Amino acid sequence: MKLIIAIINYDDAGAVVQNLSKSGFSSTRLATTGGFLLAGNVTLLVGVEEERLQAAIDIIHRYSHSRREMVPALTEMSYGFMPVMPVEVTVGGATLFVVDVERFERL
Numbered sequence: 779m780k781l782i783i784a785i786i787n788y789d790d791a792g793a794v795v796q797n798l799s800k801s802g803f804s805s806t807r808l809a810t811t812g813g814f815l816l817a818g819n820v821t822l823l824v825g826v827e828e829e830r831l832q833a834a835i836d837i838i839h840r841y842s843h844s845r846r847e848m849v850p851a852l853t854e855m856s857y858g859f860m861p862v863m864p865v866e867v868t869v870g871g872a873t874l875f876v877v878d879v880e881r882f883e884r885l
């Protein structure tokens with residue numbers, strides 16, 4: 779068994795979870811915060827049998843969209859921090875980690 783840890787945009791989470799469920803995948807949705815933008819995102823935990831791993835990843839991929847976000851930037855001057863032109867970053871579609879599950883039980 780594998781565990782997919784998928785970090786996705788908050789606005790995509792409903793469609794991703796709904797379509798995973800429609801295809802028979804269980805998932806757990808956690809409210810998380812990205813360390814760079816300090817903005818809310820969603821982390822999904824999806825436990826899957828190895829032969830269905832790619833099917834789950836395909837669903838996450840299909841319903842996760844990339845977005846361009848503006849990040850306010852600061853530069854340090856002798857008298858403190860001064861705002862400079864915002865920087866644009868591309869966020870997502872999805873950031874995935876796939877890890878082996880040593881043991882899975884429902885008690």
Ligand code: 2BA
Binds near residue numbers: 813816817
């Ligand atoms: P954030 O950390 O808020 O990052 C949002 C976006 O900012 C990233 O999009 C990337 O385009 C940019 N970014 C992040 N760190 C940066 C840095 N040090 N310098 C310049 N730009 C930077 P994604 O790569 O699509 O990541 C989306 C979210 O996925 C991240 O939100 C974070 O919550 C998670 N994530 C990405 N890579 C990760 C990793 N290696 N470990 C854990 N979480 C990760």
